[in-house]
Amino acid sequence: ATTNLANLDLRDKKPADARQRFTTLLEKVPKNIQAMLAIAELIQRTAPKDDKKAREEIPVWLKKAYDTDKTATPAVLALAGWYV
Numbered sequence: 001a002t003t004n005l006a007n008l009d010l011r012d013k014k015p016a017d018a019r020q021r022f023t024t025l026l027e028k029v030p031k032n033i034q035a036m037l038a039i040a041e042l043i044q045r046t047a048p049k050d051d052k053k054a055r056e057e058i059p060v061w062l063k064k065a066y067d068t069d070k071t072a073t074p075a076v077l078a079l080a081g082w083y084v
Contacts, residue, residue, distance in 0.1 A: 002021050002022060005021055006018035018042055019039060019042055033065045033068055033069055033075050036068070037061070037062070037065050037074060040061035043058050063079060065078065
């Protein structure tokens with residue numbers, strides 16, 4: 001449900017609202033790997049290419065997801081894909 005609402009926010013050109021949805025979810029369920037990966041993807045999709053600070057945040061979220069569960073295939077693949 002959170003992803004669908006975030007997609008509606010993105011459609012309405014409100015990336016900050018979309019990110020807040022995932023942040024709120026992480027406050028309630030701190031080990032939600034999908035939310036962490038969604039934030040990383042959201043930053044990658046919406047941050048300007050020249051926004052170095054935002055771009056540096058992507059691997060931080062991917063690493064958090066990986067560290068939460070090192071056996072979670074989506075987290076492993078996302079982190080490996082970033083570094084490749």
